[in-house]
Amino acid sequence: MHQPNKSKLGFPADFRVRYTFFVKEKGGRSKLPFQGIRSDFWYDFEGHSQNQLYMIGPEFEDSLGNIILDNSNPLPINGTALMWIIVPERRPYHQGKVKVGI
Template identity: 45%
Template structure:
């Protein structure tokens, strides 16, 4: 059974995305994805070719926006997820100034893009940057 990050970390997620995992034919993962996936999140900033990589963990939601608690079943191929930036310093110094609604990013498996994600909501990003060390 999955224990939500909010219970563990005592603060709100940073932002929320609408995602779609690529199929294997599109270069996506070969194995199913489960709640608890650890991934980097890549997004382009100011037309930079390098972009930003961040250890940002998704927490997948069901079709009603509730956190999926069954971590023994694969998550949907597409849906929504709350995103948690792992490193507070990066949140404060980089992400709080760059992440915007409508921005496109990618879940990464090493150097490989395995899902596309659009930022659809800013949650605690700005307040987390002020209060979480």
């Protein structure tokens, strides 16, 4: 059972995204991930290099916008996710840069 990030981290999500996992034939994954996947995040912004990754993690939602608590089934191929800037000291830095379309 997934424990929601808000209760673990003690602060609200920083933003929400619409996501699509690419299938292997399109250069993506061979299997869909599960809730709780730890991933690094990159976005295009002046001064960011290609290998400069950030600890901004997803928490996936169901079609009604509820956090998916069952981490025993693969995630939907597309949907929405809350995004969490994991390191609190980096929140002001990213909050001024992450915008719709980036």
